[in-house]
Amino acid sequence: MARVTVEDCIDKVDNRFELVLLASHRARMISSGAPLTVSRDRDKNPVVALREIADETISPEDLKEEFIHSLQKHVDVDEPEPESVPMIGASQPAGGTGGDDISVEFDRMTEEDLLRGLEGLVPPAETDDEAE
Numbered sequence: 001m002a003r004v005t006v007e008d009c010i011d012k013v014d015n016r017f018e019l020v021l022l023a024s025h026r027a028r029m030i031s032s033g034a035p036l037t038v039s040r041d042r043d044k045n046p047v048v049a050l051r052e053i054a055d056e057t058i059s060p061e062d063l064k065e066e067f068i069h070s071l072q073k074h075v076d077v078d079e080p081e082p083e084s085v086p087m088i089g090a091s092q093p094a095g096g097t098g099g100d101d102i103s104v105e106f107d108r109m110t111e112e113d114l115l116r117g118l119e120g121l122v123p124p125a126e127t128d129d130e131a132e
Contacts, residue, residue: 005047008054022060023049025067 006019013019026049030036037057040048052058 005050005054009050012053012056013060018064019050019053022063022067023053025070026052026058026063029066 006016009019009023010016013022023046026034027045030045030048036048036052038048038051038055043051053060053063
């Protein structure tokens with residue numbers, strides 16, 4: 001029965017290797033408790049998966065996407081950007097309770113100021129453990 005099912009599936013998935021990957025992934029999904037879309041008829045999970053692909057009750061493209069997703073270790077999720085939150089201690093406009101009109105100002109430091117600040121730093125004292 002499985003040989004006839006494979007021949008029926010070739011119309012839906014051109015590459016036999018890809019068919020094996022998709023059917024095995026679907027069989028693992030069935031083993032983990034996914035609902036069946038065709039009757040079992042005393043068939044094992046790989047044969048049921050092939051019958052689902054042959055009967056087009058499961059889209060090969062959807063199976064391929066699920067298979068790729070299952071192999072990914074890091075999945076990027078498109079989340080909305082967080083809204084800007086005013087900093088604690090930021091001055092609020094007079095007469096207002098705050099809102100989106102708060103502008104944040106940053107202090108600018110020149111390269112000369114940075115170098116003068118770095119020259120004033122003292123290296124940490126060596127401990128007995130580091131000297132040995």
